Amino acid sequence: MAGRLALLGHSVVVLEQHDRVGKLACCTGIVGRECLETFPVATESVLRGSRSARFFPPSSRPFSLEKETVQAYVLDRPAFDAAMARRSADSGAEYLLGCKVTDVVAAEDRVRVAFQTGGHADELQGRAAVITSGFGSKLPRRLGFGRTADFVMGAQAEVSAPGLDQVEVHFGSHVAPGFFAWLVPTAPGKALAGLLSRSHTGRRLRAFLDSLAGQGRIASAEVNVVYGGIPLRPLPHTSAARIVVVGDAAGQVKPTTGGGIYYGLLCAEIAADVLHRAICSNDLSSQTLREYDRRWHGLLSRELQIGRWSRWLFERLNDRQIDRLFQMVQEPGFREALLTSADFSFDWHSRLVVRGLRRFGLRSVFSMAWLSAFRRDRAR
Numbered sequence: 581m582a583g584r585l586a587l588l589g590h591s592v593v594v595l596e597q598h599d600r601v602g603k604l605a606c607c608t609g610i611v612g613r614e615c616l617e618t619f620p621v622a623t624e625s626v627l628r629g630s631r632s633a634r635f636f637p638p639s640s641r642p643f644s645l646e647k648e649t650v651q652a653y654v655l656d657r658p659a660f661d662a663a664m665a666r667r668s669a670d671s672g673a674e675y676l677l678g679c680k681v682t683d684v685v686a687a688e689d690r691v692r693v694a695f696q697t698g699g700h701a702d703e704l705q706g707r708a709a710v711i712t713s714g715f716g717s718k719l720p721r722r723l724g725f726g727r728t729a730d731f732v733m734g735a736q737a738e739v740s741a742p743g744l745d746q747v748e749v750h751f752g753s754h755v756a757p758g759f760f761a762w763l764v765p766t767a768p769g770k771a772l773a774g775l776l777s778r779s780h781t782g783r784r785l786r787a788f789l790d791s792l793a794g795q796g797r798i799a800s801a802e803v804n805v806v807y808g809g810i811p812l813r814p815l816p817h818t819s820a821a822r823i824v825v826v827g828d829a830a831g832q833v834k835p836t837t838g839g840g841i842y843y844g845l846l847c848a849e850i851a852a853d854v855l856h857r858a859i860c861s862n863d864l865s866s867q868t869l870r871e872y873d874r875r876w877h878g879l880l881s882r883e884l885q886i887g888r889w890s891r892w893l894f895e896r897l898n899d900r901q902i903d904r905l906f907q908m909v910q911e912p913g914f915r916e917a918l919l920t921s922a923d924f925s926f927d928w929h930s931r932l933v934v935r936g937l938r939r940f941g942l943r944s945v946f947s948m949a950w951l952s953a954f955r956r957d958r959a960r
C-alpha cells in the first residue's frame with residue numbers, strides 16, 4: 581500500500597518498530613495461487629509450491645488430496661516482507677526503522693503521529709495515517725476502533741524433517757482442539773511445525789513435536805518456539821477521520837484457517853485507492869473514508885461470516901464426528917467432485933462450505949454440533 585500511494589504521487593513514510601522489516605514474523609507463509617497472481621512481488625520469496633496436502637483425522641487413517649496444478653505456495657515470510665518494503669521504497673516510500681508509534685491524533689487539518697526512537701520521543705505530521713500494526717497492537721483500541729472480540733493463539737517452530745515432501749494437517753482434541761496442527765516443508769530437510777489453539781498453545785505444540793520426534797518424523801523436539809495471535813473477527817469499524825486500519829490490526833483474516841496475508845493485501849489495495857481519492861478531493865472526513873469499510877466488507881463479508889459459522893460448528897464437533905466428516909470427504913465420487921469443483925479454492929471457502937453443508941445435510945451437521953455443545957455444557 582505504501583508503494584502504491586507513493587507511485588500515485590503521495591509522500592509516504594512507514595514507521596516500523598523493529599530495526600528490520602519482517603523481523604520476528606511468526607507465520608507459516610502459505611498463500612494460494614491467486615495471491616501470487618494478484619501480487620507478483622510475492623514470487624521473489626517463494627520457498628516451494630504445493631499441489632497436495634495430507635490430512636490426519638483424529639483417529640482414522642491419513643489421506644491425501646492432490647490437484648494437478650500447484651494450489652498453494654510457501655513463502656519465506658521475512659523475505660516477503662523485505663521484498664514488499666524494497667518495492668515500496670523503490671516507488672518512493674520512506675522507511676523509518678526502529679520507530680515505535682505510541683499515539684496517533686487526528687486534528688482538523690492533519691494527523692499527528694507520535695513515536696519513540698533511540699530512547700527519545702518524536703513526531704510526524706501528515707494528512708492521513710494507516711494503522712497496520714498487526715495482532716495485539718494497542719493502537720486501534722487507543723484510537724477508538726475497539727478490539728477484536730475473538731482470537732486464537734498460534735505457536736510454531738522450525739524443525740529438521742528429512743524426507744518430508746507434503747504439507748500435513750493434523751486434527752483432533754489430542755493435538756489442537758477445535759483447530760489444527762501443521763507440518764509444512766520449506767526447504768530440503770526443513771519444515772515448519774505449528775498449531776493453533778485457544779488454550780495451552782505452547783504445551784500442545786511441545787506435545788505435537790514430541791510425538792513427531794517419537795515417530796522419527798522430525799530430528800528433534802528441542803527447538804525454538806515462537807508465538808503469535810490471530811484475530812478471528814474484524815473490528816466493528818476500520819475507518820475514522822484521517823485514519824484507516826488494515827490487516828491483522830483490523831481483523832481481516834480467514835476465520836477458517838487463520839490465514840491473513842492475502843486478505844490483508846487486498847484490503848491494503850482498497851485502502852490505498854480510497855485514501856488517494858480522499859486526498860485528491862481534500863476530503864478525509866470519516867464519511868468519505870467509510871468507503872474503505874464499505875468496499876472491503878463488500879469483498880470479504882460473506883467469506884468472513886460463513887467462515888465464522890464454519891469455525892463455530894467445527895469447534896463443537898468431537899473427534900468421532902470429525903472422523904466421520906473426513907470419511908464423507910473420501911466417499912467415492914465426492915472426493916473427485918471436490919477436487920474438480922470450481923468452488924475448491926485456497927482463499928475463498930464460503931462456496932465450498934455451503935456446498936458441503938448441502939451435501940452432508942445442513943441439519944445433520946448442525947445437530948451434531950449442537951449435541952456436542954450440549955454434552956460439553958452438561959459435563960461442566
Ligand SMILES: Cc1cc2nc3c(=O)[nH]c(=O)nc-3n(C[C@H](O)[C@H](O)[C@H](O)COP(=O)(O)OP(=O)(O)OC[C@H]3O[C@@H](n4cnc5c(N)ncnc54)[C@H](O)[C@@H]3O)c2cc1C
Pocket residue numbers: 595596597598601602603605606607608609610611679680681682712713714715717719733734735736774807808809810826827828829833838839840841842844
Ligand atoms: C503461527 C501463525 C502462522 C500463520 N500462518 C499463516 C499462513 O500460512 N498464511 C497466512 O496467510 N497467514 C498466516 N498467519 C497470519 C499472518 O501472519 C497475518 O495475517 C499477517 O502477518 C498480518 O500481516 P500484518 O501486516 O497485518 O501484521 P504483521 O505481520 O503483524 O505486521 C505488523 C507490523 O507492524 C509493526 N508494529 C506493530 N506495532 C507497531 C508500532 N506501535 N509502531 C511501529 N511498528 C509497529 C510490527 O513490528 C510488524 O512489523 C499466521 C499467523 C500465525 C500466528
